[in-house]
Amino acid sequence: MINKLLDGLLNPPTPKFHGVMGIWYYVDDATDAVTALRGAGHKNLNVFSPVPHHEIEHALEQGPSLVRWVTAVGGFLGVTGGFALCFYSMGSWPLVIGGKELFSVPPMTVLGYESMILVAGLSNLLGMLALGRLPQLKQVAPYDPRFQEDRIGIWVPCSAAEAAKIEALMKGHAAEEVQVHA
Amino acid sequence: MSSAISKNIAVDGVNDVPDRPVTQKTLNDDVLSMVGWPGKVWWALFLFDLIVLAVALAAVRNLIVQGWGVSGFMRPVMWAVDITNFVFWVGIAHCGTLVSAVLFLFRSHFRRAVYRIAEAMTVFGVLTAAMFPAIHTGRPWFDYWLFPYPNQRQLWTNIRSPLEWDVFAVNTYLTVSSIFFLVGLIPDCAAARDRAKHPVLKLIYTIFSFGWTGANYQWKHFYGAYLFFAALATPLVFSVHSVVSWDFAMAQTPGWHSTLFAPYFVAGAIFSGVGMVIFLLVIIRKGFNLQHLVTIDHMEKLAKLVLLTSCMVGYSYLTEFFMAWYGPSKAERDVFWFRATGHYWWAFWIMFSCNVIFPMSLWFKPVRRNMTALLVLSILVNIGMWFERFVIIVTSLTRTFNPANWFYYKISITELALIVGSFAWFFMFFLVFVRVLPAFSISEIKETLPMPKRRAH
Incomplete structure (x- = not known):
């Protein structure tokens, strides 16, 4: 019964997709296919791979991740919060201990720094999870376990009318396999 | 098809086993073969570990129920084994972040094969370390008092105390290193998830992989964040052990009150941590037949790191003695003389031999490339580093300024149980880890393999 429950949880029914999935082994072939597909106006494609490839990132014209800004804001809030906690806690019960100065900056720096x-x-x-759309509870494209091993997948969402053209383009760029989801 | 990736470029030189071709797929096979239902040896080790842990838990029960009188503590030695263990395990933990974060920033490729083990060691090391101050309070159910929280009487923690700095530093370290460890596991758990047959294992990997698919937008933000984790963890490594050293250096006690303590402790932490990584890797690479992934060159590089940090630690020991002799404090001079020749001379010389004399053998290449020698040295280094903390703590506390307070501290059976139990606690996590989660980073090692390309460049 537990196994059945787990099975239902782990293998939800696959949603219906509309688009074309191409699978490659060679990185340069996949990169050329990305460039060609983007040139043909398919900008919203997704590439799946076991490791990130710089050539494909360039072909996709991916900019730097925005995670850094989220991190910077977090760091600023952390250091501010750390110092604020020190000032507030010392001021709310002003008790001199060991003759040491009440509002002493060196120990506050340690706490402020660690809080930052x-x-x-x-x-x-949180930035990585939100921007990378993780945890991904719902499939956004057909998935193949080979993408965690040694194959590269390119998913182009499209209508049935465009599928044949995209399929031909992918095959023209030496795709090992092309799956049409109409 | 696989000819382009048939050579394992992780192997820089001659390995201790015949070279085995590594492809992206065989890499998945090799690493994920470690995961699964364990064999008899594992169960025997695990059972033994749990028995030792049960004895240690009985000792903890005695400490809590009967009080600290059952230990060898007596005024003025109110810190001894507990804090020795705390500093030792925080030190062990440090190497993981050094290998994973600092070497990541320096683009040192050899880290890829060893960092997962080191990172796991970090998390388990901090979990072990954190237990000791918690137990040492004597009433662990009040440990939450250590945290600043709003309360009815507006009482706050004393943030001018270095012990409170520890609360912030160690908890930050535990949180950040755990996140760093778990984030790194995401792509590898996705690979494990896709192969898992048993529904429970599949569920575990599905949770740890966060539904990872390897999409370009996931990789983009993954590496964007990973770089920042490394950038944040690097200063954290140095700050945490500096803060730990200030537990001592902020006090006026002879032998402790020194500005040398922060860099000295950081070097010592890396030294013992790398020693522990070598110990674990020698066993794992042999036990799981993974010599082609963790090559003898990787081990040699770790051995060089041990040698470097041994020199730093040795230099710190000598500087301490020099400053005691050169400085104005008679109490400081007496304590250092006492360390080397007093009641605890044996502890001092174990420390000095294990940390400074024996590691000097690593100047010789055949020693650095001999796994048995590395295994023995890694054990000696960790014995030496445990004694370093014992020497610093106990010899200074037994010889404070007032001779009327001098005391001969003797370790009790309860404390011995705690020391052994801490190792059992650490290895319990580790044994489960190697059988449940990918112990080597598939995605990062994969990046070192030449990628298949139709056109030669």
């Missing part, structure tokens, strides 16, 4: 790293790290994680 902590909040920046958490923001970095």
